[in-house]
Amino acid sequence: MxxxxxxxxxxxxxxxxxxxxxxxxxxxxxxxxxxxxxxxxxxxxxxxxFSRWIAVFSGGLTGEYKGVLTALGNSVVLAIVTVAVMLVILVPTMILVQLKFSYLRRAMEFLCLLPITIPAIVLVVGLAPVYSVIAKMFGSGVWTLSFAYGIIVLPYAYRAIQANLSAIDVVTLSEAARSLGAGWLTVLVRVLLPNLRRGILSASFISVAVVLGEYTIAALLNRINLQTALVIVSKSDPFVAVIFALLALVFAFFLLLAIGRVGAPRRSRREPAASITAPAAVTPSGASS
Missing domain, CATH: 1.20.5 (Single alpha-helices involved in coiled-coils or other helix-helix interfaces)
Known part of the structure; x- marks a missing residue:
C-alpha cells in the first residue's frame, strides 16, 4: 500500500x-x-x-519616426510615475489593513479587483471630467496619465503583493519590532518592506508591462505614449511599427523572466550542511541539564 x-x-x-x-x-x-x-x-x-532594423538601432530614423522614440520616453516616464504612485498608496494601505483592520480585507480586495472588470473605454468616460480639472491644476503633461494607469494596474499589483503578504506573519513581525522599541516607520521600512521585496518587485514589473502596452486611455484622452505613436506610424510605415512592437514584446518577456527569477525561492549552498541543534534544557533554577 x-x-x-x-x-x-x-x-x-x-x-x-x-x-x-x-x-x-x-x-x-x-x-x-x-x-x-x-x-x-x-x-x-x-x-x-535588415535595413529597417539597422535604421532603428543606428538612429537612422528621421521625421515622424522620431516621434516613436519620444513616445517611448513618455511611456517610460509614465511607468516610473505609475509604479511610484501605486507603491506609495497601495503598500502601506495593505499593511495597515492586514495589521489593524482585517475585517476590511474583503472590501479592499473587491475594490482593488474591480477595475479589471470595467472596460477601459468606460473608465475614460468617467475620467474625462476628472482630467479637465487635473489639466487646470497640474497641466496636460503626459505624466498625468499615471493617475489613470494607477487604477488599471491596481488588480495586478494587489494580487502580487497580497500573495507575498499572506506568506509572512506581519502581525508577529511588527509586534516583535515594536516590543524592541522600533517606531512604526522603522517597522515599515526596515522590517516589513524587506520581507515584501518579491511581491513589490513583481507588482512593479507587471505594472510596467501594463503601462507600456496601454492604448485606449491614452488615445481617448489625447496623450501620446508608445502604443498611440505606433498606430500613427503604422499608417505610413507598418514595418517600423511592427519592429517597435516586437521590441516591446521582447522587453515584456524579459520582465516576466525577471518576475519568475525574483519569485523563485533562493537555495543556499550551505543548506545541506546546516543543522539545527536543540537548546539545552533549563531547570527552574536556571542551570542547564
Missing amino acids: SGQAKAFRPEPGALTRWLILGIVGLVFLVPIVAMGEFTLRRGLEGGYD
Whole structure:
C-alpha cells in the first residue's frame, strides 16, 4: 500500500510538462516569427534585408519616426510615475489593513479587483471630467496619465503583493519590532518592506508591462505614449511599427523572466550542511541539564 502511495504523483510527468510547454510556446512563437519575417521584407521587389532594423538601432530614423522614440520616453516616464504612485498608496494601505483592520480585507480586495472588470473605454468616460480639472491644476503633461494607469494596474499589483503578504506573519513581525522599541516607520521600512521585496518587485514589473502596452486611455484622452505613436506610424510605415512592437514584446518577456527569477525561492549552498541543534534544557533554577 505504501509503495502504491509512493508511486502516485499528482503533478504531470516531465514529458507532459514539456509537451504542454511546447504547444503553448508554439502558439506564441508563430505570430512573433511572422512579425519578424514581415519586418525583413523588401516590399514589392521581393527578398529580405535588415535595413529597417539597422535604421532603428543606428538612429537612422528621421521625421515622424522620431516621434516613436519620444513616445517611448513618455511611456517610460509614465511607468516610473505609475509604479511610484501605486507603491506609495497601495503598500502601506495593505499593511495597515492586514495589521489593524482585517475585517476590511474583503472590501479592499473587491475594490482593488474591480477595475479589471470595467472596460477601459468606460473608465475614460468617467475620467474625462476628472482630467479637465487635473489639466487646470497640474497641466496636460503626459505624466498625468499615471493617475489613470494607477487604477488599471491596481488588480495586478494587489494580487502580487497580497500573495507575498499572506506568506509572512506581519502581525508577529511588527509586534516583535515594536516590543524592541522600533517606531512604526522603522517597522515599515526596515522590517516589513524587506520581507515584501518579491511581491513589490513583481507588482512593479507587471505594472510596467501594463503601462507600456496601454492604448485606449491614452488615445481617448489625447496623450501620446508608445502604443498611440505606433498606430500613427503604422499608417505610413507598418514595418517600423511592427519592429517597435516586437521590441516591446521582447522587453515584456524579459520582465516576466525577471518576475519568475525574483519569485523563485533562493537555495543556499550551505543548506545541506546546516543543522539545527536543540537548546539545552533549563531547570527552574536556571542551570542547564
